[in-house]
Amino acid sequence: MTEIVVATRNQGKLREFRAVLGPENFKILSLDDIAFSGEIAEDGADYLENARKKSRSVAKACGKIVLADDSGIEIDALDGKPGVHSARFGGADLDSTARNEIVLKLLQSVQHPKRTARFRCVLSISLPDGRKYNCEGICEGHIAIRPKGKNGFGYDPIFLAAETGKTMAELGPEEKNRISHRAMALRKAVQECLMFF
Numbered sequence: 001m002t003e004i005v006v007a008t009r010n011q012g013k014l015r016e017f018r019a020v021l022g023p024e025n026f027k028i029l030s031l032d033d034i035a036f037s038g039e040i041a042e043d044g045a046d047y048l049e050n051a052r053k054k055s056r057s058v059a060k061a062c063g064k065i066v067l068a069d070d071s072g073i074e075i076d077a078l079d080g081k082p083g084v085h086s087a088r089f090g091g092a093d094l095d096s097t098a099r100n101e102i103v104l105k106l107l108q109s110v111q112h113p114k115r116t117a118r119f120r121c122v123l124s125i126s127l128p129d130g131r132k133y134n135c136e137g138i139c140e141g142h143i144a145i146r147p148k149g150k151n152g153f154g155y156d157p158i159f160l161a162a163e164t165g166k167t168m169a170e171l172g173p174e175e176k177n178r179i180s181h182r183a184m185a186l187r188k189a190v191q192e193c194l195m196f197f
């Protein structure tokens, strides 16, 4: 079984990586499993730069195949914000509930159908010998009027996934993993790269 280290501190992401890659016969290791305690500054100009930085630093440290994810939500009425700054939007100390409230407030005067948004996930895979690979997944939708649902993490309660009529947080994990940006990027990564290792 191929071992893959997932370079994330986000437990929601880690659950999704395990759910999608586990059945494909990959053994997923977390940063705790490899005792990686380093901090990686996410100061890149875009998702790819941040994802590469995360996967490369961890691959150098552990000598294994490493997968990193940099992702975010892009809201058209906010000119694509928060985008690459999604994790810290409104202030680094806020929790997701407070961050979602800020987004809803900013969109108070924006009516459907102008509340369009998308989740974007960029994955970077780094090998200890320096080889690298990346791919992207996108999930289109709208920002809800109010938060709904208890599943998932981050912006899931305010993101209405196109065609489902539900927020991502109302979907069960299997449903989210069928349509999400992360699952889409992961399936590409398996087909185009990981299955050859």
Ligand code: ITT
Binding pocket: 007, 008, 009, 010, 013, 042, 069, 070, 071, 072, 073, 086, 087, 119, 152, 153, 154, 155, 156, 168, 180, 182
């Ligand atoms: P790592 O860097 O340790 O992986 P992080 O949470 O800091 O974890 P990012 O820098 O990639 O991750 O920030 C992405 C943010 O975008 C994340 O914190 C969420 O707020 C949001 N986000 C990304 N994917 C999401 C999803 O599937 N559902 C809800 N929110 C998501």
